[in-house]
Amino acid sequence: MNSPKFQIVVAGTGAVGKSAITLQFIAKQFVQKYEPTIEDVYKKMITINNQHVILDILDTAGQDEYSSLRSHYYAKGDGFLLVCSYDNFSSIEEILEFKETILQAKDVEDSSQVPILLVVNKCDLSNKDRVFSRKEVDDLARLYDLPVIETSAKNGTNVDNAFHKLTTQILKQKSIGKKDSKTKTKAKKEKKKRSIRCSIM
Known part of the structure; x- marks a missing residue:
C-alpha cells in the first residue's frame, strides 16, 4: 500500500521563523541568520498511528511583495501552519488575513473545513521579551x-508536534471526506433505484 502524500x-508574515521551524523539523538544525524566503520545498516521511505519511513542505514568503503568489500556494495545500512569533506583534495581527486568503483559495466558508494550525514561535523568549502573552494567543485562537x-525553532520545542498535529488533522479531514463521498454515492444509487422502480410502475 502506497503511503499518502500531503502538501x-x-x-505567516516575514521574520517569524517559518524557515527555522521547517529546517528544525527536516534536519534538526537551527538557522539563526534571517534571509527572506521566496519558496523552498522539502520532503519528509513521518509515522502517524503506525501509518507512514509523506509530507511535501512548502516554506513560503511572508513579505507583502510576494502576496500575489499566496493564493496559488494555498490552492494546492492539504494543511497549513500559520506562524507568528512572540517578538512580533504585527505577526499575530496578520494571522486573520492569512487565514481568510486560505479559505478563499480553497473556496470554503470556515476553518473547520481546512486543516490549519496556529503556531506561535519563539516560546523560548522570557516574558519580558514577549510583546503579547499566551492568554492573548489563546483568546485570538478561539476568536479565529x-x-x-x-x-x-531555536531549541526544537514542539516543532515535531506541530507537524504531527497538523498531519493528524489532515488525515481526519480526508477520512471525513471519504465517508461523505461514500454517503453521497450511496444516496445517488438509492435515488436511481427508486427512479427505475417508478418508471417500471
Missing part, C-alpha cells in the same frame, strides 16, 4: 477558531 504550507501550539 504542508508554512505561512484555530487550534494553537507554541514552538521554539
Whole structure:
C-alpha cells in the first residue's frame, strides 16, 4: 500500500521563523541568520498511528511583495501552519488575513473545513521579551477558531508536534471526506433505484 502524500504550507508574515521551524523539523538544525524566503520545498516521511505519511513542505514568503503568489500556494495545500512569533506583534495581527486568503483559495466558508494550525514561535523568549502573552494567543485562537501550539525553532520545542498535529488533522479531514463521498454515492444509487422502480410502475 502506497503511503499518502500531503502538501504542508508554512505561512505567516516575514521574520517569524517559518524557515527555522521547517529546517528544525527536516534536519534538526537551527538557522539563526534571517534571509527572506521566496519558496523552498522539502520532503519528509513521518509515522502517524503506525501509518507512514509523506509530507511535501512548502516554506513560503511572508513579505507583502510576494502576496500575489499566496493564493496559488494555498490552492494546492492539504494543511497549513500559520506562524507568528512572540517578538512580533504585527505577526499575530496578520494571522486573520492569512487565514481568510486560505479559505478563499480553497473556496470554503470556515476553518473547520481546512486543516490549519496556529503556531506561535519563539516560546523560548522570557516574558519580558514577549510583546503579547499566551492568554492573548489563546483568546485570538478561539476568536479565529484555530487550534494553537507554541514552538521554539531555536531549541526544537514542539516543532515535531506541530507537524504531527497538523498531519493528524489532515488525515481526519480526508477520512471525513471519504465517508461523505461514500454517503453521497450511496444516496445517488438509492435515488436511481427508486427512479427505475417508478418508471417500471
